[in-house]
Amino acid sequence: MKNFVLIAALLGPGVAAAALPWISSAPTASLKSEAVSSQWNWQPSGYESTPISAECHWTRMEKVLWAGGSEDALAGRLEKWFSRCGPELSKDRRPSPLNLLQFINVNHSLKQAPYLQRVTFGLSDGRILRGLAAFKPGNRPRPLVIAMCGVFCRIENGPSLRAFYMQLFEESPFHLIMLGNPTGADFSIDNGSVAMGGFDGGAMILDVVKKVRASSLNQKITSIHVTGVSLGSHSVLYASLYDSFAANGFPTVSSFTAVCPVVDLQASVERGMTGALRGSYYRSQTRVFLEQVTRHIPILSALAPSLQASGNNPLRILFNEGVVSYYNGFNGRAPWDLQPLQGRRINSSQDLKEINRFQNWARFVRRPTLALYTHDDEFVVPTVNSTRLVRSLGAVPNRQLGVTGVAHGNHCAMAASYGWRNYTALLRGHILAHTAERASYLRLSATIPFVARPGDFPLGSQGRVVAYGWELQAGSAQVRLRLRAFQPIARECQRRENDLNLTPPDCSPEFSASYPVSMFSAAGLRVPNSSFEANTMSRWLNANSWILGPNGEEITGQIETLPAAVRVRGAYEL
Template identity: 25%
Template structure:
């Protein structure tokens, strides 16, 4: 009732927005609440540490692996871009790339048809090495790449109009020609530093592809929490940040003249941000054009509340996940006033209470905004109860509003993001309410976001790279 009353008031003032009013909104002025106001390149960070997300995923993998737990399998390794195992001639990644690049641009039906045929023909052979088990997840989080030593890669920091900051990693081609820019939101606990996600994405999309890449830290990263004195989670606001940075890169960045187009990627929890950024992309144009050309949501969270309930309520995962996030809360305790009001550092809450705690902390942050601070399609949205937060972070309710090409790629054996209420729920929804702009595809294996080692490295790199062409 409270939201209905507020919406009626907004309509009476001519400010409420719905999907049917989208075309009218294209010509309205809008302003990002978290507009980028400053950007700086950081010196080489000698204090880069292994992120909490890498520690969590490695712990989950090691504890759940049914194979021999030889420490040798946990050592760092350096991918070369070559296939991880021999493959039949018809499964060669170069042949796949030729077929994908020969397709009409933006024809997702044909793209899905080709990769589906490829995995039906080659999936079993490509996944023989470690696709069926948690070894893939272990290898995925132990990839070694000292990207901070790369001459074309720099750590950066963004400053926003809200007073927030966020770290990132910027990789630019230095050939003087325009290239597509891929803006990437990494996953839970990721500070865009020495994180497995950052390493793998830079190898796939920068070293092995003709793209600029800009990695953005997740709001659940410890450094992000401490620097901003707040806790936030979910694609509703992180997607707005992703969109804001893409908008800045295309219109105001010092390298804007070297960008041919902008694409978005979100990994895991960051996948929720890419989905919501695709939504903001529909309503908020730059010079009458969309900011982003396409998106990939990779092993994404689609519905925040079910994803958190699963992570903190399922068998062994709940003990591991709650231990990791509790340690993070303790390290952030001195920096976040709301955290000091929420927890007793001497008594760890039960695992099942962590989604509730995270929800209240995020609600405390988002309630600082006036409803009219948000941009379409959420301008006028009132968020002052936990239920408002969970509804705002449920992408399923907005899937019909997206017309920007969006590739949702997940694995069926995901031990971190529960598929039934996330990517599978989106798949089921699109079966009954089709949207040609959103392509969902699920492979049998992948152990969350470790498709690069569940299958052959070069095959996954080929598919990611080809989608943006």
């Protein structure tokens, strides 16, 4: 099995297990159930009750992403937009660590996902890499997104995989392949290795890209885009580096998006064990990893006494001794063969440190690449990662590599800090900025006439809509519209107009009204059969529609403007 790319599963659900014996007849039934805290259980619907101005609606962010120009110009525009709108989007969110707790408890069981299949890729060097794949139904070719999760990530039912699936597949017009991280226990056990570092993970990503391109599935793909989070983003950055040296200059990947990226691996390892929250997390995760893999890997058995010794930094020992030993043997057979690192060998921890300092290679990137980080990241500390990349680009500018820093989103939790659908719009919009399909995607938009009934939304004199969202329920033929307004009915309201979350309830009331689901039948919506399907449809509708006033303007912030129509982009296809 190691010598084959098992991607026939991407043909879609219902593939007979007898015809494809490596595919389970219940494709994701074997996925482990991920523990979700009842206290922090979060099942996002895409409805954001945070009051915003018209300038900060997610459709305005799309215009920022689609304004053209170089990647560094795009990153600059995006950072400027977040400087203006970030305070609005995040002002009623929880403190930073609590946002992270909310994000890691995002609840959407991949065991119920009908289009998701397990896949295993046989890499060119003989190693294997597990993944999950989901292809949209139908024959229309579309972009494929390849996403890699972070440190110690296994292909199970984890939070980053759930978020990838929800935002890049269910809410976006893309096919999706999700890859496990080389630091995951699955990869280590499958390959007898303790791999770590973007220099290797980036090569794996491009290997997967090439094998997908060489398969019959290529006819279902128009372009390929790569994204990742945390240590997975370290691999994304190196994939962009290697792809910049593709034969004949022909890009195999159209865009790269690295979220909360590790940039300097050794510095991240050293900082990983410092600080109460960060140190506790990484010690716990390293301990779990070692318990899962040590008996399968001889070098770890030999290192067990020092790895387990009280007071030692197990992550540092794993990196400096276990990982170096692995690459010394693996790379010792032949030097690295990818430009611009061709000819390099790893004979010491210093070699491993140098090759994994992406800031030293950033000047060579020639593919559109966006690095997106948050200033409050407590796990991939910006001062030893993204800010080093910023300094490197300050010394040697690169128009194809942009870096955007935003205030909130502690370790890849921007969806919890700035709103689920806003973050979906950011990821989706950046990918669409680098596709030929963007124009046709926009042409798929439909305008559905919709007139609010008298009394549904009593805005009152000078009242205006500041937030809204749709909600479907399992078995219900009705879709509920929730709408939040601002009504300057008293001096107290007027005085607090710029911070609506502090206004008395009667200044910023929330209304709701129900309408037939059939009004969205042209957009592919139907009565949901399950709560899983209802949540998926709700998120899709909130991430792909906006309400217009009688003059065709988006209604957010418009005085005394009631809903007149719904603009829906694309169609629900699942």
